Amino acid sequence: MAKRIFDLVASALGLLVLAPLLLALALLVKLESPGPVFFRQERVGRYGRLFRIHKFRTMVTDAERQGLQITVGADRRVTKVGTVLRKYKLDELPQLIDVVAGDMSLVGPRPEVPRYVDCYPADVREIVLSVRPGITDWASIEFKDENEILGAAKDPQQAYITEVLPIKLRYYVKYVKERSFFGDLWVIVSTIKSLVR
Numbered sequence: 001m002a003k004r005i006f007d008l009v010a011s012a013l014g015l016l017v018l019a020p021l022l023l024a025l026a027l028l029v030k031l032e033s034p035g036p037v038f039f040r041q042e043r044v045g046r047y048g049r050l051f052r053i054h055k056f057r058t059m060v061t062d063a064e065r066q067g068l069q070i071t072v073g074a075d076r077r078v079t080k081v082g083t084v085l086r087k088y089k090l091d092e093l094p095q096l097i098d099v100v101a102g103d104m105s106l107v108g109p110r111p112e113v114p115r116y117v118d119c120y121p122a123d124v125r126e127i128v129l130s131v132r133p134g135i136t137d138w139a140s141i142e143f144k145d146e147n148e149i150l151g152a153a154k155d156p157q158q159a160y161i162t163e164v165l166p167i168k169l170r171y172y173v174k175y176v177k178e179r180s181f182f183g184d185l186w187v188i189v190s191t192i193k194s195l196v197r
Contacts, residue, residue, distance in 0.1 A: 002181060007106050011099035018093060025056055025090060032081045035061035038094060043111035046132045051103040053111060054094035058082025075147065089144075089195055095135045107184040108134025109172035119161050120169065128172045131179070136191040139171035144194060 015022070026037045039057040042050050059077040078086065085091040098104040104111065111133035120128065143149070143164065153159035175183075 003105065003184070004102075006181070006184075007099050010106060011096040015096050015100070018096075022093060025085065025093070028081045029056055029058075029079075029085075033057075033060060033079050039091075041113065043133070044114055044117045044129065045103050045111060046129060048117075048129050050114070051098070051111075053104075054097045056082075056085055056091040056094055058085050058091050086147075092135055099135065103132070105132040105134045107137055107175075107179075107187045108132050109137055109175060110134065110140055110168070116161070116165060119165060124169050124173060127176050128169065131176055136187060137171060137175055138187060138190075139168040141187075141190055141194050142171065143168065 029037050036057060039055045039059070040052045041055075043053045045051045058079060059075075059082055060079065082091070095104055099106055108131050109128050117125065117129075146164065149164070150156040150159055153163075
């Protein structure tokens, strides 16, 4: 309960304080390419419930028809504004809306698309989906350059499933088993430090 109250207060305050920045970024996204400001994609949330995540759109509008559901290397689908948003993780800021709505938490396992959740071992899936997914976690910090890693793979999708995802899942399980309020605060601080670097 305390975690949910903290999430709600912090995310609502974040949306209020960051409103000018969010509006400016939305304008940049809209001016560069036609299409919606937000990228909405179906993700798997707590207890396997599906929800549509909010992100600033960083790709052309029909990106998923043109390629994979993961971003690989210097992906041609990414716009110029999108490149900057992704580099500094600014495209993730609208997920504060999802935290307020109760679909996400500030800290927790990152929400995946259904096709990759289907790759979770059954016991791991049960653990990971027992909590709300988060905007950030230790795996996000570890794999902040994930698209570059996958860009070097011969088969990026297979590399994600067999190499990257298992490591992420270990982080997720560890988080669920050891989570605490102060642990969440440390993840948030570490995420900010990582981005500043």
